[in-house]
Amino acid sequence: MAGGTIWKGSIHFGDTNVSVKLHSAVKEERIQFHLLHRRDQVRLHQQMICAYENVPVPPEAQAKGFEVEEGKFVIVDPEELEQTTPEGSRMIEVHEFVKAEQINPLYLDHVYYLEPDSDLFSEGYGEFVETLREMAVAGICTWTMRKRFYLGALQASGRTLRLYTLRYSDEVIAVKYLELQDILVTEKELKIGCDLINQLTAPFQPEKFENEHQKRLQKLIEKKARGEKVVLLRPKIVQPTAPDQLLQALEASLKKAA
Amino acid sequence: MAVQGIWSGTISFSLVAIPVQVVKAVSPGRISFRTLHNKDWSPLARRMFCPKQEQIVLPGEIIRGYEIAPDKYLPITDEELESVSPERSRTIEIVEFIDMDEVDPIYFDHPYYLVPAKGGEKAYRLLAEVMARTNRAGLARFVLAEREYLVAVKSTEGALTLFTLHYSEEVLPADGMAPKAGRIDAKGQGRMAKSIGKMMADFDPGKYADKRREKVTELLKRKMKEQAPVEAPTMEEKESEGPPDLVAALEEVMRDMKRSR
Amino acid sequence: MSRNIVEIGGRSISLSNQEKALYPSPGFTKAQVLEYYGRIAAFILPHLEDRALTLKRYPNGVDKPFFYEKRCPTHHPAWVQTAEVVGDNSRPITACLVNTLEALLWVANLASLELHVPLARAGSPKTPDAMVFDLDPGEPATILECARVALILRELLSRLGLAGYPKTSGQKGLHVFVPLNRQDATFDDTKQFSKAVAVIMQKNYPDLVIARMAKELRTGKVFINWSQNDASKTMICVYSLRAREMPFVSCPLEWGELEHLSKLGDPDKFQVIHAEAIRRAEAMGDLFREVLVKEQRLPHI
Numbered sequence: 001m002a003g004g005t006i007w008k009g010s011i012h013f014g015d016t017n018v019s020v021k022l023h024s025a026v027k028e029e030r031i032q033f034h035l036l037h038r039r040d041q042v043r044l045h046q047q048m049i050c051a052y053e054n055v056p057v058p059p060e061a062q063a064k065g066f067e068v069e070e071g072k073f074v075i076v077d078p079e080e081l082e083q084t085t086p087e088g089s090r091m092i093e094v095h096e097f098v099k100a101e102q103i104n105p106l107y108l109d110h111v112y113y114l115e116p117d118s119d120l121f122s123e124g125y126g127e128f129v130e131t132l133r134e135m136a137v138a139g140i141c142t143w144t145m146r147k148r149f150y151l152g153a154l155q156a157s158g159r160t161l162r163l164y165t166l167r168y169s170d171e172v173i174a175v176k177y178l179e180l181q182d183i184l185v186t187e188k189e190l191k192i193g194c195d196l197i198n199q200l201t202a203p204f205q206p207e208k209f210e211n212e213h214q215k216r217l218q219k220l221i222e223k224k225a226r227g228e229k230v231v232l233l234r235p236k237i238v239q240p241t242a243p244d245q246l247l248q249a250l251e252a253s254l255k256k257a258a
Numbered sequence: 259m260a261v262q263g264i265w266s267g268t269i270s271f272s273l274v275a276i277p278v279q280v281v282k283a284v285s286p287g288r289i290s291f292r293t294l295h296n297k298d299w300s301p302l303a304r305r306m307f308c309p310k311q312e313q314i315v316l317p318g319e320i321i322r323g324y325e326i327a328p329d330k331y332l333p334i335t336d337e338e339l340e341s342v343s344p345e346r347s348r349t350i351e352i353v354e355f356i357d358m359d360e361v362d363p364i365y366f367d368h369p370y371y372l373v374p375a376k377g378g379e380k381a382y383r384l385l386a387e388v389m390a391r392t393n394r395a396g397l398a399r400f401v402l403a404e405r406e407y408l409v410a411v412k413s414t415e416g417a418l419t420l421f422t423l424h425y426s427e428e429v430l431p432a433d434g435m436a437p438k439a440g441r442i443d444a445k446g447q448g449r450m451a452k453s454i455g456k457m458m459a460d461f462d463p464g465k466y467a468d469k470r471r472e473k474v475t476e477l478l479k480r481k482m483k484e485q486a487p488v489e490a491p492t493m494e495e496k497e498s499e500g501p502p503d504l505v506a507a508l509e510e511v512m513r514d515m516k517r518s519r
Numbered sequence: 520m521s522r523n524i525v526e527i528g529g530r531s532i533s534l535s536n537q538e539k540a541l542y543p544s545p546g547f548t549k550a551q552v553l554e555y556y557g558r559i560a561a562f563i564l565p566h567l568e569d570r571a572l573t574l575k576r577y578p579n580g581v582d583k584p585f586f587y588e589k590r591c592p593t594h595h596p597a598w599v600q601t602a603e604v605v606g607d608n609s610r611p612i613t614a615c616l617v618n619t620l621e622a623l624l625w626v627a628n629l630a631s632l633e634l635h636v637p638l639a640r641a642g643s644p645k646t647p648d649a650m651v652f653d654l655d656p657g658e659p660a661t662i663l664e665c666a667r668v669a670l671i672l673r674e675l676l677s678r679l680g681l682a683g684y685p686k687t688s689g690q691k692g693l694h695v696f697v698p699l700n701r702q703d704a705t706f707d708d709t710k711q712f713s714k715a716v717a718v719i720m721q722k723n724y725p726d727l728v729i730a731r732m733a734k735e736l737r738t739g740k741v742f743i744n745w746s747q748n749d750a751s752k753t754m755i756c757v758y759s760l761r762a763r764e765m766p767f768v769s770c771p772l773e774w775g776e777l778e779h780l781s782k783l784g785d786p787d788k789f790q791v792i793h794a795e796a797i798r799r800a801e802a803m804g805d806l807f808r809e810v811l812v813k814e815q816r817l818p819h820i
Contacts, residue, residue: 003430014453023435025364026424030405036323036331037308037315043323043331044306044315050295056307056314063296065488066289066478072487073292073299074478084473095466097454102461105421106283106369106414115435122437124450130442131450137458142466149469157362159436164363169464171287175415177578178281178373179594179629182533183383193388196272197355201394204360206408206426209399213406216342221324225332232341238268238349240277243380250384253272263593279593373593500715504819508719511678515671516723 003027007145008117011128011154013094018128019120020092022112022163031217085147092152092163094139100155103138107166114154114161125161132156140166192250199257265402266375269385269411269418271352276382277375278350280402283419284369289474299488340401350420352396352411361395361410365423372411372418382418389413530598530621534628541580541630544764547793549630555760555793556627560620562800563758565811567623569640571604571614573753574631581632581762591615592629599625602641605750616641632762635753639706644750646702649810650709650817651754652683652695652716653744657729657737661786665693666777668720668728668741673774675716679818684810685777687789689761689769692741694754698813706750708820713745757807758796768796771806 003024011018035044047056064081065073116122132138132155139154141163151166223230241249265280293302305314322339323331374382389395395412400420407422500508522535537550556563574588590612591601599615599622606612617623617634626634638647652672654665669685672695676683683695699709717730720743729740747754755761755769770791772780780789791799799806 013457016450016453023430025430025432026367026428027430028424028428031324033322033324033334034331035306036321036333037311038319038321038333040308040310041321041323041331041333042308042310043329044308044320047305047307047314048293048302049305049314050298050300050302057295057302061296062302063294063299064291065294065299066291068478068482068487071490073294073490074481074487075294075299076291076477076481080477080481081474084470084477094457096459097457098459098461103363104414104461105363105366105412106419107463108363108366111364113430113432113435116437124446126437126440127442127447127450129436131447131454135451135454137454139454140459140461140466142469147470149471151463151466151468155363157364157432159439160432161436162364166463167284168287168466168468172284172463173282173371175371175417176535178371178417179592180373180383180417181379181594181596183380185380185384185387189384190387190391193384194392197388197392197394200272200352200355201392202354202356204356204397206365206423206429209397209408209425210427211406211408211425212399213342213401217339220338220342221326221332221334224334224338225326230338230341232337238270238275240268240275240375240378241273241381242377246274246381246384249272249274253274256272263590375593376597379594500711500718501820504712504715505719507679507819508675508715511675512719512723514678515674 005115006112009090009092009143009145010120011092011094011139011141013139016124016128017121018124019117019122020114020125020161021117023115025111025113025162029214031214031221085144088144088147092141092143092154094141094154096140097135097137098140098153100136100138103153103164103166104172106172109165109167111165112163114163126159129156129159129161132161133158138164186247189247189250192247192254196250196254196257199254264370267348267350268378269350269352269372269398271355271385271396274381274385275349276385277378278372278382278418279375280370280420281373283371287468287471289471289478294490298491300490350398350400350409350411352398354397355389355392355394356397356410358393358395358412364429366410367407367422367424370420370422372420383416386413386416386418389418390416527621527624528619530596532596532621532625532628534624539580541577541632542764542766543580543582545766547766549628551793552630552632552760552766553624553627555766555797556623557620558797559758559800560623562805563634563756564617564620564623565805566757566807567617567634567636569602569616569618569642570636570756571602571641571644572617572626573635574615574626574629575633575635575762576629576631577762578630581764585762587635588631589614596621596625598622604641604644614641632760634756634759636756637750637753638709638748639750643702645705647704647706647709647748647750648698648700650697650699650704650713651747652697652713653688653747653754654693654695655688655742655744656691657740657742660739660741662687662691662693662789663781663784663786664727664739664741665691666781666789668724668743669693669695669777670774670781671720671724672716675720681815681817682809682813684771684807685774686757686769686771686807687767687791688755689759689767689790690763693789694769696807696810698810698815699817700812700814701816704817704820706748708817709748710745712817712820713743713748717743717745757810758800760793765790766793767791768793770796770799773806 005021007022065075116125153164263279268275321333323333326332390413395410400409410421577585601613604614683697720728721730767790
């Protein structure tokens with residue numbers, strides 16, 4: 001079952017109003033590590049230290065500043081900062097719809113499941129999801145939640161409505177900044193490459209993959225805890241394929257895959 | 259916005275290995291503030307503090323540990339962590355390709371770009387082109403720092419993008435979210451489709467600005483006009499004069515210069 | 520994004536965004552930046568040769584965010600030479616070397632308007648070829664006060680048997696380079712020497728010179744930044760553009776010119792714009808040539 005209700009809001013566009021509850025859609029389970037003092041294995045605490053005097057500074061003596069120039073700061077009051085938070089309306093305003101396939105995954109940040117809020121007006125939920133699904137479109141929307149202003153996309157998945165938060169355009173580094181070169185690849189190499197990929201294609205079944213690393217890490221920890229010696233292995237390094245060997249490597253791969 | 263390298267190694271599929279670097283693809287736009295000491299405005303830094311020894315601990319003295327019992331920790335070294343999946347620490351090995359149309363975007367976690375390292379430019383371009391033509395992504399496993407990731411490598415505008423994916427057990431089931439399938443009002447749906455149809459556009463996130471950031475920027479601009487920014491104190495430098503011979507020679511030169519002016 | 524491929528020295532360079540105004544105020548475009556570097560190449564290349572370049576990139580123009588790059592962009596063409604040098608956290612990094620015209624244009628095409636290089640060559644990173652006096656005016660002091668300090672410095676150095684060569688920083692200050700070129704001076708030597716000179720100048724001209732970093736003490740004085748004499752520091756290369764509102768250049772001056780400009784009393788007249796830098800170089804040659812060839816030894820060290 002998805003997590004508890006994180007927030008409540010109301011989707012709005014034209015004559016449509018659907019009240020919803022947001023739930024987490026993803027839950028990460030990771031082995032947590034802490035930072036220890038090497039000498040005595042005591043868990044360390046984080047402190048804010050004044051570099052100038054080299055002493056710890058308690059929260060009451062801390063201030064927030066924005067660095068405008070090296071070493072120069074504009075001090076900002078917590079109350080002033082509070083006032084910049086957008087007004088807390090519960091509206092998820094849909095501004096436009098786009099073809100769902102146009103959404104570049106680089107923009108996807110977090111995802112929530114939406115449940116109709118039966119305490120309020122939510123009758124349109126089913127209709128909305130069905131329409132989104134049939135038209136294969138997503139609703140681009142904005143809303144204010146927990147003092148932040150969000151950009152998002154509403155999409156159907158089966159009969160469930162999902163809300164993805166999107167990154168702002170200046171938060172995604174454009175491909176052009178990578179300054180990749182235009183290198184010529186022959187049609188022959190491309191053909192063999194395509195054939196190879198087709199041979200190596202399998203249906204997408206994410207359930208196949210387990211987090212083996214976590215399991216092994218757990219074993220390592222148990223081993224150490226029992227006082228057993230841990231054998232250190234060296235990481236495997238693979239030799240890169242030289243450009244003039246590329247065609248050969250592709251042909252050999254295709255033979256191997258067939 | 260430097261294209262920062264996060265990891266370097268090779269990406270491979272079958273017998274082809276391409277030397278690459280993993281670099282950031284996204285960078286948060288939030289306006290960040292420094293925490294300062296309100297006494298003299300000197301910037302504060304985060305340091306780790308040992309409560310037993312009651313002192314600040316330098317990075318060389320810090321080790322990672324796992325809690326095996328309340329307040330009891332088992333230290334783990336970086337080598338031990340890396341040894342857990344040695345065959346994956348320097349290579350991203352693509353084990354299979356998947357059709358992009360089959361991938362539910364809910365699986366995407368964090369994006370990165372791959373850039374080719376020296377000698378890998380041609381093979382990189384080949385892989386990007388071939389994946390674009392066949393509309394496939396490569397699935398691989400990849401260990402970075404102390405975590406293993408399931409990743410998808412796909413082609414975006416001629417570049418290879420790497421997405422860490424959520425494991426399927428991490429994607430929560432959506433059961434119970436949608437209301438029971440009731441009868442859908444065809445007319446109502448038709449109206450809604452029309453309504454949506456009128457609001458169609460091309461995907462362009464550039465249209466939308468982070469209003470909170472705008473407000474914070476306005477606040478900062480206003481404050482900068484109202485008062486001069488405060489300055490952090492700078493560290494004083496010891497004013498030793500220098501090697502005695504040199505100092506003596508310089509003093510003599512100075513004396514001569516003043517006399518002749 | 521517009522791209523055109525040009526052939527230079529048998530290499531192909533893909534030039535992008537040529538019409539983009541990197542200096543919006545005068546409308547100075549990327550094509551013009553490349554043209555400048557192309558024309559000044561003969562003069563600037565000897566000063567860039569075999570030095571680990573720090574790029575300072577302004578992909579969207581001088582009034583937008585910029586970034587430094589000490590690592591050579593990984594996708595550099597094979598014909599851009601690189602060198603392994605020690606980076607900021609004592610880890611090795613691969614830096615670009617601008618040893619050819621093609622490499623210079625490639626770097627300029629990346630909108631690296633400013634080219635910063637260390638005082639030592641990549642082949643011998645611990646031995647500086649020159650000692651530098653970086654003169655930085657604290658407001659309301661200007662380049663005029665820097666010129667005064669430079670002229671005093673010139674006399675002092677001359678009495679110690681050393682020749683120095685001035686250039687504008689292209690911003691507010693002046694640099695005086697003292698060539699060494701003997702591989703027997705270390706950064707410790709040049710740092711000690713320049714610090715001792717700075718301290719004695721502060722002692723004797725306390726209203727004009729300051730030898731300490733403390734920003735709050737710099738008002739109206741010229742800071743002699745002796746700490747630039749360090750293996751980890753870089754200086755703006757002579758003939759490099761500066762990313763200011765106008766495309767001024769870090770340009771060498773003759774001592775006589777410096778004296779004359781000092782007397783005129785107008786700080787703006789010190790600044791040399793791109794076209795002027797080319798004209799001067801073509802007419803007078805490389806005024807900074809001696810910095811590369813003259814051999815001098817630091818006395819009393």
